[in-house]
Amino acid sequence: MYVLNEVMIDPYQLEDTAVYNERSLRTLVRAIVLSQGTFSLILAHCNYTALRDKIVQQLREQCSVPIRELVLEQSVKTLYSTIETKLGQEEPSAVMVFGLESVSALEQLLRATNRVQEEFRNFTFPVVLWITDEVWQKLIRLAPNFESWATIVEFRLANEDLIDFIEQTTDQVFAKILDAGANLFLDNAALNLGIGSPRRVELESAR
Template sequence: MLDTTANHNQDSLRELIRLITFSQGEFSLILAVGNYGVLRTQIIEQLQEQCSIPIRELVLEQSVKTLYTTIVEELGPEQPEALMVSGIDSVSCIEEVLTATNQIREEFRNFRFPLVLWVTDKLLQMLIRSVPDFHSWSSCVEFVISSGQLIQFIEQTTDQVFAKMVASRETEFLQSCTLNLNKDSGSYVELQSARQDLEKRGVALAPELEASLEFVLGRVADNCQEESRQHYERSLALWKQTDNLERRGHVLFCLGLWWAGYALWHQAEKEQGCQKAKVYFQESVEVLEQANRPELAAKFINFWGEALQHQSNWEELEKVANKALALHQTYSDPFRMAQAYGFLAEVALAKSAWTKAQEYSKQALFLQSTASAKIVNPSPEEEVFLDWNKSFAKGWYLFSLGRALLGAMRSQKHVG
């Protein structure tokens, strides 16, 4: 398959060079069809190396409204020997851009050079359907990607998602946009296409890669929807067939997040949702400890504590909070340590241990404020985290301290 693909692409490349060469000094439209960024990059590099004619490149922004005007503004009075345009498949208002292109298609004859326009199969069909007049001017050259390259693309994309989750703070790894995999992103579209292309070729993914892909698709889907949970559950079932405990731990954590959100949005089933969230968070921490990744267990353990707090399970929360404290001290994370003290303050409040509740709340506030002050010139990601920590965590610690002070005051009045 690899040799066949390589031979096909080499023939297509020669045809593309021939079309560019024979169109010197006049306008011609050449559609280069390739569904994947990695393939386009590879072909463009080969084209620039093998074609004797200099080819100017233009990458369209997502916000462009017209193709012709954008090219004119980019070139000015210049008439290059050839122009290659990519990125049109990522344009936000693609229907409007194509309609405008068809309406002023005669203006393109002002260009005295061949225009190579990179399109996907999907966009090619849109051109045929929506702007048949403009499409009728074109010559079409197709490039294909091998099954091995598709598998490698899925591996690299899923590996990047897991790596970003490991490297990010809590408020970051909950956002699909941080992973560049929201449903409008090119990476997501290519990931779906890669899976479909492999299925059409009868190529099955290895269980680990299938599990990774299901996990990533779950991350991209709306975490409030059943689709997301179903992807996670399929991923978990596949991970259980492998020895990769670390990634299994990540999937368990995301299932916990899903059920925590479910409990929040479905108050009638809150108890069930909280219990499922608690079980998944607990399993996530335990599996990561089995994987000898205690630093990741430290990252997720506070979510287990939150689920127990929502359940008012004070006895178990006390154990988990103390376990979390030990982990956060080992891996030196004052923000997470502050949250663990916040849990202990909640336990003390439930026991009417007002003095202890005050001590734990004050310790949480001290750690939170001291750690925040040490972050000078925060990055945009750090600013998001600090804002979240200040508005949610600090407010919680202050509220706990207020409850402890009020409880102590009432207790003293009662004794008096």
């Protein structure tokens, strides 16, 4: 064991997290491959954008199935019809959806998803939804039937990377405060830490 910024770090935990994520990635690849020609729901659970981006890049490299990637706009109100509209006449082998955590009317979207869940069976491909803790909790509460269909794959951030993330955020906050000067008050929004902001959500997930 060693101490970094007064946080105890187990050197074996770093390796264990890497092994865990590699196993999760293999599970995700296998779920996509085995679901060809039929609908299946896969929830990829990850709270950190940088880690998610890393995993997605590895998925692109390791998965033999081409994956159509969709990013939801903040203004969307439904999931099924949004996917259907974005695909048009396409018949993808798999679809991966980003941005649920940024949807303004997320609760409305999830309730609508639960109501029309049977329509998802019209899709003949697996759908991977990237979710955070907050999205997952709302899924369970507002779309329990839809969530119950899912295969859940989790990805974890190693303690060392988590500490780096916290230190980087702290440095950025102090830099903004110094740049603003002593006479200017900066609220959380000005520091990119407003309620619901991606950076704040990631920090809260680190507790």
